[in-house]
Amino acid sequence: MDDDSPAPAPAPTGLRATALLGRPKLWLIPTVLTGLLALLLSLLYMGGIVNPNRELRDLPIALVNSDTGKPLTGQQQNLGTQITHSIVTNSGSRAAGWRQLTRAQAQDELDAGKVYGALVIPADFTNSVAALTTTNATTRPTITVLTNPGKGSLGSSLASKISSTAAQQASLTIGKQLGAAATQADATQKLFLADPVRIVTQVGHPIGDNSGIGLTAFYYTLLLVLAGFMGGNVISNGVDTGLGYADNEIGPWHTRRPTVPIDRTQTLLLKMVMTAGITLLSVSLIMLAGVSILGMDATHIPLLWIYSYCAALAVGLGVQAINAAFGGIGQLVSMFVFIVLGLPSSGATVPLQAVPGFYRFLSHFEPMRQLSDGVRAILYFDARGDAGLTRAWTMIGIGTAIGLLFGFAMVQYYDRKGHKRLTPQPA
Secondary structure, three states: OOOOOOOOOOOOOOOOHHHHOOOHHHHHHHHHHHHHHHHHHHHHHHHOOOOHHHHOOOEEEEEEEOOOOOOOOOOOOOHHHHHHHHHHOOOOOOOEEEEEEOHHHHHHHHHOOOOOEEEEEOOOHHHHHHHOOOOOOOOOOEEEEEEOHHHOHHHHHHHHHHHHHHHHHHHHHHHHHHHHHOOOOOHHHHHHHHOOOEEEEEEOOOOOOOOHHHOHHHHHHHHHHHHHHHHHHHHHHHHHHHOOOOOEEEOOEEEOOOOOOOOHHHHHHHHHHHHHHHHHHHHHHHHHHHHHHOOOOOOOHHHHHHHHHHHHHHHHHHHHHHHHHHHHHHHHHHHHHHHHOOOOOOOOOOOHHHOOHHHHHHOOOOHHHHHHHHHHHHHHOOOOHHHOHHHHHHHHHHHHHHHHHHHHHHHHHHHHOOOOOOOOOOO
């Protein structure tokens, strides 16, 4: 029995890829943009970490002189005062920004994250040195180097190295003085007196074992920024698809919804309200994964959650504003604002005192630096305002206000000018 039903129409065929490869205009924009991105990302990311020691300037380190001993014979100042003066007036190195403090002040600044470490000369230092040339010597003179791992492993390590070098130089200088005075000492005693000071390294402000050696603050901040950035873009694309202003393609499935008549201002308002709601979920899941499941050390949990939500929301609202203002390249612009320029200028892994001046300039307003200071204060420094939390809250408020004003100003301008959004049309 013959089937008289019409045969299905053949699938339409178009141009082949090989025919389109010869079109220069098709290559131009992707090639230029990809090349520029690769170059800029390499320069920006690697430029901030290539040589921290070369760029290091004025790293805050506390210098404590507690020496109460009387000056040695023939000298006008005790050894603690001499060492302090020598360190502070050393013009050969600008790596450290020494802060002369009392022991209590130094501890307070360690606890507030204001210094990366401390060099402490004890009260009995001169007396201990004087006793080395007599039969009363019972202990070796000691200078203590205090670290601050809450400021990050690299920053604390740099401060420790600088402090240890200064202490070692002081020991050698004292050794020369003792060697000149101990003319009757034998070879063994002279070897001991040549480098008489013992340098002890201790943790000045301890943090928890599950703090990533001071790196959990950086990675947690990065999660908040990524949650705001990716969430903002997903919401933006989802709303455009749902309102019929963009096609929805998932693998072989393609849908095109009817276009909903709505202006740019109302669209942006919708996206921002959705961002505020969905960010509640994403931030809660970040804390669930980091604190509850992985066991990251964290205190002030309610404050950490509120801060995390406000931080991620500020980023998400900024992304929506940038996308609304710049359209198709908005995602690229927001990536540079929040991630590409933010990471090397955050000061969360490499201290800002150890990066080139360009990044220090960016750090005054780049979001990631502001957010990481607040996270670090909550996680490591007992949520102290002077540890960076007050500034972080202030900058979150300023950033959110700028995002809202910029976004709505741009879309209202477009609406007034009659710039309607184009809707997808079949070929």
